[in-house]
Amino acid sequence: MAGLSTPKQKISALIITYNEMGYIEKCIDSVSFADEIIVVDSYSKDGTYEYLMNHPKVKVIQNPFENFTAQKSFTLKQASNDWILFLDADEVVSKALQMEIVETINNPNACEAYWFYRKFMFKNSTLNFSGWQTDKNHRLFRKSKAQFTDRKIVHETLEVDGKSCILKEKLTHYCYKNYEDYKGKMLRYGQLKAKEDFYKEKHFNYVLMLIKPLWKFFNHYILRLGILDGKKGVTICYLNALGVLERYRELKRLEKKNELAYYLVMP
Template sequence: MKGLSALVLTYNEEDNIADCLDSISWIDKIVVVDSYSDDRTKEICQQYENVNFYENEFKDFASQRNFGLDKIETDWVFVIDADERVTEELKNEIRNLKNDDEVDAFNIIRKNYFLGKWIKYCGWHPDYNLRLFKNKYRYSGIVHEGFSVNGKIERLENGFLHYTYKNLSSYITRMNQYTTLDAEKKYRSGKKIGITYILSRSFLEFIKMYIIKRGFFDGFHGIVLSLLSSYYQFIKNIKLWELNNLRSDLDE
């Protein structure tokens, strides 16, 4: 494929970013948008000749990605996160793609690892992501950002690897960030919930992942992930409840 750049978002990714950049070193131009990391992320990125490093205050994921897309001049862009790796097979497939005016984007399958294990169930596989697309699209959405493609979408045969969390502490840190963003989004839309919804939603999340999505086949990792996802739902919704009640108290 001709005319391709890569986009990576970072924040305190010194443990991940080098492996990520090495896996996409074959791409001529890589744009990294960093949210003012206070570790060695910037130093590591600046060691790569094909990396253009930018710092931008984080507001939400869509805005941060769009900031990076505006720095890219090529017709095509490949979006990858710092904890993801392009396999040799995917690299060769992308490099051998022929530019097709009728195709606007490609879905790419992702293998998700949790605490060192590939999760095949829990609703985590197959996991297709729209990551290779023409650089005319822009993201929207605060937490689960995305965009609509008004052209043809195809699917690549090979995928990339996603090392989600190296430990439980990293899971809790990211969970706190994502649940806050999600709660604020729903609060601004005027959504209100009660304790019955909060408890039932958490319970149903566990049933969905561990029973319906057969998370029990993932063994101990499956039950841990299902319980943590249930807790994620609880925290997200209790934060929304807190926002609504704090505003109510201020209005009185």
């Protein structure tokens, strides 16, 4: 009598979007192996939502953006399968990584979550250094064993009830489309980090506003070898430092706004 075979594990691919045309097409194509693809869109204005609406394999939902953690937590609730592959819209799963993901989730000894190392792309060429060499993120996990912590609203963090392992194949991250796009992204991240600091009652400091951006550039460009990425390294390291500067600018604005509100309500 033949033994019973183990049922194939199903997987949900989840993505959040806002104005992602030029990125989202490759991302969706790369997760076509998933049993369901769910995209939560923050009311895009560049045709992203319309593209997703017309895609036969995609279920798209629109939801207002509050912060990254809240949006990803909302998206996670929409999934019908326990295994989750959660990507950013500018990330692409290679064929080799697709195979590794399928093999991994069907392994009875699989961990509860998996870290992915990422290969960063500057337009269509690889960014080898500039501080990203050791970057890794949780992207594959069991829904029943993980949740996004509400202590961070940007660079969201997954809390895992169980063991995390690392996949061998890298996730391709098209981080840089053009200068204005990446600059806008870094400024938005900086503003969200300022809100996170404000909620944690961290106070604005002129010294930190001067030192932190300079340290960010020096650390990524010199210590983490961004200089070896040539002009690409200069651009990336400068814009990353600009994001840190914006964090302190925004924190100062938030504190002033809070002080003004306080004086307006005083009797």
